[in-house]
Amino acid sequence: MDKDQLEKTILPEEERLGEDLISPKVLERMWKKYERQTAAGDMIRFTLNKIGEAAAIIKKTSFAVGILGVLGIGYCVSLTAHFTGPEVIHLHHSHPITPEMVKESMTFLASLSRLSAKTSFVGSLGTATGSLLDFASKRGLKELEQSVK
Amino acid sequence: MFDPFSDLKQKFLFPLFQAADIFPQDAEILVETWVKIILAEAIMKAVESFPQTEAKSLIEKIKSLPSQEEKINAFNKSISSISVAKEAVEKYFKDELPKTLKLLSNCFVDNATPEQKTKLKELLLQKNH
Numbered sequence: 001m002d003k004d005q006l007e008k009t010i011l012p013e014e015e016r017l018g019e020d021l022i023s024p025k026v027l028e029r030m031w032k033k034y035e036r037q038t039a040a041g042d043m044i045r046f047t048l049n050k051i052g053e054a055a056a057i058i059k060k061t062s063f064a065v066g067i068l069g070v071l072g073i074g075y076c077v078s079l080t081a082h083f084t085g086p087e088v089i090h091l092h093h094s095h096p097i098t099p100e101m102v103k104e105s106m107t108f109l110a111s112l113s114r115l116s117a118k119t120s121f122v123g124s125l126g127t128a129t130g131s132l133l134d135f136a137s138k139r140g141l142k143e144l145e146q147s148v149k
Numbered sequence: 150m151f152d153p154f155s156d157l158k159q160k161f162l163f164p165l166f167q168a169a170d171i172f173p174q175d176a177e178i179l180v181e182t183w184v185k186i187i188l189a190e191a192i193m194k195a196v197e198s199f200p201q202t203e204a205k206s207l208i209e210k211i212k213s214l215p216s217q218e219e220k221i222n223a224f225n226k227s228i229s230s231i232s233v234a235k236e237a238v239e240k241y242f243k244d245e246l247p248k249t250l251k252l253l254s255n256c257f258v259d260n261a262t263p264e265q266k267t268k269l270k271e272l273l274l275q276k277n278h
Contacts, residue, residue: 030175038260040169046256047179050186050249067196067208067224122153122191132242137157140250144161145273147258148266 154184160276161250165257168269187246191238195228198237203227 031048034040122133152158158180166176199207207227211220228234257269 030178033175034171037170039257039262039265040166040171042256042260043166043169043171043253044179046253047182047186051182067199067204067211132239133153133246134156136242136246136250137161139247140157140254141161141273143247143251144165144254144258144269147254148261148269148273 154187158184160273164269164272164276165254168265168272169257169261170265190245191241194237194241195234198233199227199231200233203231 031044034044162180166179214220
């Protein structure tokens with residue numbers, strides 16, 4: 001798949017900002033609302049960083065991009081380009097996150113969500129994966145309980 | 150419909166955000182955002198692990214399918230049938246996700262007031278026992 005073909009798979013703005021997208025403006029507003037409250041602000045900041053990282057983890061392998069491309073998730077191509085610049089370093093070093101970066105990352109996540117409804121993706125992997133998700137949840141919880149004792 | 154994320158949401162994420170005095174509506178948004186992040190990371194791990202030959206044949210297959218639903222089904226099916234992709238997702242849930250959850254909870258633990266920590270203990274007790 002060449003660059004032109006991939007660009008054609010980029011969804012129009014209206015479609016990308018579909019109903020399953022949590023508006024970047026909401027997240028931006030939330031960040032401003034809680035940034036001075038240290039526990040809440042820090043968790044929101046971490047969440048925003050993870051959004052950026054989740055979008056940035058795609059490696060520039062043609063098959064990964066190709067698979068997502070034929071599924072209509074071509075947007076990751078422009079994101080890959082976007083996040084291979086200094087923005088990656090910004091995200092990883094907790095420098096300010098621009099609203100534009102949040103918007104692009106959220107759009108990417110929304111596209112992936114459309115790709116696979118929650119239950120069908122996890123469900124299609126079988127019970128072992130469901131159990132592992134449960135395991136991660138329990139382990140996180142156990143450590144949290146110990147931390148606040 | 151069964152939600153595999155239910156426990157994670159109700160027993161871990163909601164109490165954490167609630168204890169940090171985040172309004173319920175905002176907590177709802179953050180929890181859904183986390184589900185999206187986890188799914189995105191898991192899907193990307195699977196896609197990145199696809200061997201070249203399988204990836205090529207999957208691309209061709211998806212191209213030939215008429216509806217988006219069929220395309221998605223083919224994608225999901227390929228993840229469960231290609232062992233390295235399945236292993237990549239399982240490894241993510243087993244090793245990386247707990248570390249990520251720990252980092253999130255550290256944000257709370259390192260910054261919360263004594264009152265917020267007490268509130269969290271009470272919420273965890275309510276939700277988990």
